[in-house]
Amino acid sequence: MPTSGQATSPDVSLASEDLLSKLSWETETTLSSDHLPVIIRLSTSPLTIPAPNKTFTNFLRADWDGFKSETEAAFASLEEQRDPYKEERLFREIVNKAAKHHIPSGRRPTSTPGLPPEAAKLTSQRDALRTNNPTSPDLPLLNNKIEMILRKSQTARWHEYIQTFDHKTKPEKLWRTIRTIDGKKRDPPNPSIRFDGRTYTRPKDQARLFNKHLTAPIKHESSKENRVIKRKLKSLSLETPIQTTPSQVSKAIRKCKSSKACGPDGLNALHLKNLGQHGVAWLTKVFNGSLAKSQIPIIWKKSIVIPLLKPGKPPQD
Template sequence: MSKNNILVGAIQETKLCDKSKALTTYNYTLVRQDRGTDKGGGLAFLVHDDINFYSNSTPANLINDPHIETQTITIPGKDFDLQIRNVYIPPTASCSSPYQPNIEALFEDLNETSILVGDVNAHHSSWYSDDEDDARGRAIVDAIDALDFGILNEDTPTRVTAQSSTAPDLTIVSSLLLPVTNWKTEIKSSSDHLPITISITAEITKLKSEHKTYINFAKADWTGFTEYTEKIFSRAKLVTNVYASEKYFRNNILKAANKFIPKGRILHPISNIPTEAAILIEERDSIRSQNPSDQRIPDLNKQINTKISDHKRQKWREHLDNCKSGSKNFWNTIKKLNNPTQQPKNQGIEFNGKIYNDPKKIAHN
């Protein structure tokens, strides 16, 4: 997502059910909706930290539905407010008989600039010609015909395994967005469901981007730093004004730091992915795009997961080594472990029918 500048991600089947297990998502706000009853299903949005948004309530006719899971957010924009609804409907075999999903309710409360995305486990030739029509697919087509929405999928599979290619994942958009929206699948990640990239030509309100920088003390030229500062201070004139002396000292230390300590801005940080794993990911995706049933893919996935897990474990150990008792790192770590869930800065809160994102306005209301 970082590499391709994806601002919002919608995920189905997160299989998360324990709210106490906090997940760290770098540069993105994670909005979870866990199933709660077991380890299946589950939905999540990943919203870039630069994007303001707020969550919407579940449609009234789906609150008591035993199988359909939905999650909706709204992103305020300059041209319009974009609504995105994330949906998961389990396969018919996993639903109680004779359950039939309420397809019309999926569109309840959506505005005229909305996108509905998700794994609906439905098949129809209207979005993939190699699929045989099933009852759920026919119900979706009938519902869309009666509404001001259209299917964005192109005639391509969204789920590819070694044995078959199908399209259980749907993207449905309101008619106003159809002319300005593009859709494509990509051969990425280890999931048999292919990532779907949706792009919309519209302006949205972005927060001021946080400058993520690094200072690499490990590669600093301390010999040069010392020689440079000693030379400057040895030539300094005696000044009795303490404020002028502090300013002179600070400015020269900063000059030396800029000269001898590497630093810069991280444009596209991808945390917790070591170089070895990134190389294997590129290799895996290349092989999979040519042959999804290649026998090397499972082994590559295993190697990738192992390298990422080892890297994260090592980083955590290094972090703990730096958490000396009473230090800032120590107390920050304790704070995060004891209070893992905090209100994201870019997620709005509703007061008296109005949505507020600004912290001062939220505190005032």
């Protein structure tokens, strides 16, 4: 409340004697309200928390022309290989190297929301006026102007954000926004999970049990089509193995969904869809060599499984 032209702060803060010498107490004039915030600072060493070491890849800004040019030049210069394991390793190394050069990736930086330049200028004027003359009749006028500018800026940013929606190529962004508007909260993290009536809290134990559960043998089921294919495969000789063609491989790649999820080899469907003719031809060699020698690259036998909690289900089960 103003007293003799000076603002006072009737708030009371309590501190122990050992902390009193390390504390500073002040009011701020930044907010538009007359109820000024009180800031209490404690002089001590800051507690730093490391950011999560997670890499994000921006496929929307990928230079696919550069990616194709680099991979085509690399595959065209390769020497003939007769080992499916080596052929797969070379294929993986070339594609991953080109992806690193032409697809932006890295850790997501922290963002600090800012004010529009016009609002920031008026805010500085208001803070200076509030410090020198807290009873000035111009303070409400400045607050109204600042609030109006902020509303217009928020509306403009919202319209700009909506225009980035594309339900055909990026539907998850649209649905994520709809869930946010509806006020639906994300599923809570799993603090503990029950397996066979026992509760496990250690992540290592949970991962081990998930792995055992997901790789458990299942009852074999067959069909007439599968039995026909199996009889045909058994009748073939290893001296005349099945041969795939680049056109068949290209057709299979085109039928794949444009998934951004990478496997243990670091590759996904988008990498394959943007290969040139030399890249497809080399991948065809890998398939034919694997069929001819009955050798499947080890990394193709591995997978990444991410269990997802169904909506409304208890997270511990």
